[in-house]
Amino acid sequence: MKNFQALGLSAGLAEAVQLIGFETPTPIQEKAIPLLLTGNRDFIGLAQTGTGKTAAFGLPLLELVDENSSASQALVLAPTRELSLQIVSDLENFSEKFKKLNIVAVYGGASISEQIRKVKRGAQVIVATPGRLIDMIGRKAVNLSTIQYVVLDEADEMLNMGFKEDIDEILSKTPDTKITWLFSATMPREVRAIAKNYMADPVEITVGDKNTGNANIDHNYVVVQERDKYSALKRILDFNPDIFGLIFCRTRIDTQRVAEMLMKDGYNADSLHGDLNQAQRDKVMMKFRNRTVKILVATDVAARGIDVESITHVIHMNIPDEMEFYTHRSGRTARAGKKGVSIALVNPKEVGKIRQIEKTVKTPFTRMPVPAGPEVCQKQLLALMKKVHDVQVNEEEIEAFLPAVYQELKDLTKNELIKRFASIEFNRFLDYYRNAPDLNVNGQQSDRGAERYSTGDRYFINLGKMDGLEKGDLLEMLDDCCGVGKKHIGKIDIKGAYSFFEVEKEKSEAIISGLQGVEYEGRPVRVELTEGRRENAGRSGRQSNRNHNSKKQGKAGQRFAGKRG
Ligand code: AMP
Numbered sequence: 001m002k003n004f005q006a007l008g009l010s011a012g013l014a015e016a017v018q019l020i021g022f023e024t025p026t027p028i029q030e031k032a033i034p035l036l037l038t039g040n041r042d043f044i045g046l047a048q049t050g051t052g053k054t055a056a057f058g059l060p061l062l063e064l065v066d067e068n069s070s071a072s073q074a075l076v077l078a079p080t081r082e083l084s085l086q087i088v089s090d091l092e093n094f095s096e097k098f099k100k101l102n103i104v105a106v107y108g109g110a111s112i113s114e115q116i117r118k119v120k121r122g123a124q125v126i127v128a129t130p131g132r133l134i135d136m137i138g139r140k141a142v143n144l145s146t147i148q149y150v151v152l153d154e155a156d157e158m159l160n161m162g163f164k165e166d167i168d169e170i171l172s173k174t175p176d177t178k179i180t181w182l183f184s185a186t187m188p189r190e191v192r193a194i195a196k197n198y199m200a201d202p203v204e205i206t207v208g209d210k211n212t213g214n215a216n217i218d219h220n221y222v223v224v225q226e227r228d229k230y231s232a233l234k235r236i237l238d239f240n241p242d243i244f245g246l247i248f249c250r251t252r253i254d255t256q257r258v259a260e261m262l263m264k265d266g267y268n269a270d271s272l273h274g275d276l277n278q279a280q281r282d283k284v285m286m287k288f289r290n291r292t293v294k295i296l297v298a299t300d301v302a303a304r305g306i307d308v309e310s311i312t313h314v315i316h317m318n319i320p321d322e323m324e325f326y327t328h329r330s331g332r333t334a335r336a337g338k339k340g341v342s343i344a345l346v347n348p349k350e351v352g353k354i355r356q357i358e359k360t361v362k363t364p365f366t367r368m369p370v371p372a373g374p375e376v377c378q379k380q381l382l383a384l385m386k387k388v389h390d391v392q393v394n395e396e397e398i399e400a401f402l403p404a405v406y407q408e409l410k411d412l413t414k415n416e417l418i419k420r421f422a423s424i425e426f427n428r429f430l431d432y433y434r435n436a437p438d439l440n441v442n443g444q445q446s447d448r449g450a451e452r453y454s455t456g457d458r459y460f461i462n463l464g465k466m467d468g469l470e471k472g473d474l475l476e477m478l479d480d481c482c483g484v485g486k487k488h489i490g491k492i493d494i495k496g497a498y499s500f501f502e503v504e505k506e507k508s509e510a511i512i513s514g515l516q517g518v519e520y521e522g523r524p525v526r527v528e529l530t531e532g533r534r535e536n537a538g539r540s541g542r543q544s545n546r547n548h549n550s551k552k553q554g555k556a557g558q559r560f561a562g563k564r565g
Helices: 011-020 027-037 053-064 081-094 112-120 130-138 155-160 164-172 189-198 226-239 252-264 278-289 323-330 348-361 373-390 395-399 402-409 414-433 471-482 505-514 555-564
Strands: 043-046 074-077 103-106 125-128 149-152 179-184 203-206 217-223 245-249 269-272 295-299 313-316 340-346 456-461 489-494 499-504 527-529
Touching: 011 053, 011 081, 027 043, 027 053, 027 203, 043 053, 053 074, 053 081, 053 149, 053 179, 074 164, 081 103, 081 125, 103 112, 103 130, 112 130, 125 130, 130 164, 155 164, 155 179, 155 189, 155 323, 164 189, 179 189, 217 348, 226 252, 226 313, 226 340, 226 373, 245 252, 252 269, 252 295, 269 278, 313 323, 323 340, 323 348, 340 348, 373 414, 456 505, 471 489, 471 499, 471 505, 499 505, 505 527
Parallel strands: 043 179, 043 203, 074 125, 074 149, 103 125, 149 179, 217 340, 245 295, 245 313, 269 295, 313 340
Antiparallel strands: 456 499, 456 527, 489 499
16 A cells, blocks of 8 residues: 555645555545646546545645745635634644635635635635635635645535535636646536536546445334434433444424434433524534534534534434435544444335435445343443443542441442442433333334233343342242242243233232332332333332341242341
């Protein structure tokens, strides 16, 4: 693989790039840089966002521009303010040694007079969003007659955003002799038309398969009823405790509603949509960039051009109306060679659209189940334990507090301590997910106990593998404490910190009363009817702390007493 200097860059620029930490050129850089450095050919680069295309056009541009002339020589058009600022920042980083070079960003939502002042001072390179540049042209504040190079970055996004006329007008103000470089992730008819109208015999280079999604994106979908989409979203978020994600909604109203519901439910979420003014938008983006906000809910238009590193998931609350939008949405993850996950929430009527998108992006989608309640609990518990394991302990400062803490906990064994500690956070999830229904349409695994075991009741019990509970122990406990033998018990599901079991309806009352006040390994046993229909189905063991042994005599009492030891 070549290094940057071998691509024809001057030693100074190659060194600057290396200092930034780019060791080897990306495929688009390797292909585009030598061509663009000639400065005499129109060029079309078909590359997904995140492939390194800013350096692919930026480095040749910096070589070609004459910093000793103050005329505006290069114009880069980009769809959004964020992308424009990103391009300026990259170009400035590359060109630190070019002391006389002025790179000016021109974008809406900030003072136009300040931008005009900077352009008038002499900007060899202007990086602009089309709308604001049109304003400047209208005020005769910018002279495009000296432009030699025009870059249309993310051309498909600019056209999607309705900048076609603005681009036409801007290009008409530049000299016919200019060289045009166009970059686009996709090549719809409208982009082809721009190329045809404004470019002469362009060289076309494709990185990856055009119109194909980034290979690092794992495309998935879940099938749920429309009314269950929000619950399914929460399951997915809870199942991915480390998520840093972007959620797409079709309308501003949906965007706001989903974000508000998430915030109310305690998620670190915010929204980005067209009703926000620039200052509000900046504030949200800053919070998302620095990860104060972990989940950003956005409309397609508002999220265009968002270039935030390490987004782990893109979630689609519905399939976008335009197939191209799907590529733009999912392209916000898996940037700069990282992996990313895209999950579309579709109702049964939308499944056909998944097939269409599969054809467009030429990638098969995987149908994944909406995680079941216990799976979410398990995932959360493990995430919590990892957090405990990895927490930074401030040895010096905590030292003085520890004797009192040890004193408070001195009668607890290590296992007991772990269980209680885990339960503090975990009970919240357990409470929420205890009766969580299966949200999958035609799903395989149903955790609606009553549906699966129609003649019986399904109980939750607060004992599981972590307590050393096995199926045999539970059967024995139910037989001894409740007088309900094995033949009346249905499916038993022993989980980590809790379990479920099914009982014939006629024996149900005996379970609640039989386990009232029972303790297991010193811990009050709590059972609950998962459907919650029975009036008496309450918490046992809460009111009374009676020991199992003191209540029940005989075989089981001895056995549980033994375990307690
Ligand atoms: P871009 O497609 O220009 O937005 O670039 C995506 C990301 O890749 C940015 O964070 C760049 O800093 C990074 N990047 C670009 N080129 C290279 C390279 N040759 N080596 C390592 N990282 C790069």
